Amino acid sequence: MKLITQENMMSAFAGESQAHMRYLHFAEIADKEGFKNVARLFRAVAFSEQVHAINHLKKLEHLKDGFVTVAHAPFGPGNTSKNLELAIMGEEFETEEMYPAYLEIAKLQGERMAEMSFKWAFESEKEHAKLFRRAKEAVDKGEDAPFKGIYVCEICGYTVEGERPDRCPICGASGEKFREF
Numbered sequence: 001m002k003l004i005t006q007e008n009m010m011s012a013f014a015g016e017s018q019a020h021m022r023y024l025h026f027a028e029i030a031d032k033e034g035f036k037n038v039a040r041l042f043r044a045v046a047f048s049e050q051v052h053a054i055n056h057l058k059k060l061e062h063l064k065d066g067f068v069t070v071a072h073a074p075f076g077p078g079n080t081s082k083n084l085e086l087a088i089m090g091e092e093f094e095t096e097e098m099y100p101a102y103l104e105i106a107k108l109q110g111e112r113m114a115e116m117s118f119k120w121a122f123e124s125e126k127e128h129a130k131l132f133r134r135a136k137e138a139v140d141k142g143e144d145a146p147f148k149g150i151y152v153c154e155i156c157g158y159t160v161e162g163e164r165p166d167r168c169p170i171c172g173a174s175g176e177k178f179r180e181f
């Protein structure tokens, strides 16, 4: 794998791993504050980030050594409103800056497998940002988010609220590959 794409993949793995853990923490806080649907959203998105992290990690199977890697991440957790703000910041960074840049570099370097891994994450993060914005709107009015089922594709991490999809619009997996939260 070309060096710059490889470094981007390691950083993306670190970023997704941290997001996974951050959202599990935020879910517990949302539960304590009585925002059960927001807690469900955080757990669903945490699973989606886990899928991305593992997809990225699998692209690094050729590495044999230890590496130091860094990832951009929002810190300073607080109440659920604040945590949703951090979540939106993180997802916007990924969709507006990080993944578009990583995707272009992977394309330029002819790294097709890396490009697919970045693309699957990129498409999911766009949905995460929308769902977190909807949740924040409700929480800032003192209400829980009006979510029905939240479904996450176990193959690519695509996340959708409402009804179970027949097929994943991103990776083409069948409906039963979606985990319900």
Ligand SMILES: [Fe+2]
Residues within 6 Å of the ligand: 019, 045, 049, 091, 124, 125, 128
């Ligand atoms: Fe995300």
Ligand SMILES: [Fe+2]
Residues within 6 Å of the ligand: 153, 154, 155, 156, 157, 158, 168, 169, 170, 171, 172, 173
């Ligand atoms: Fe998928």
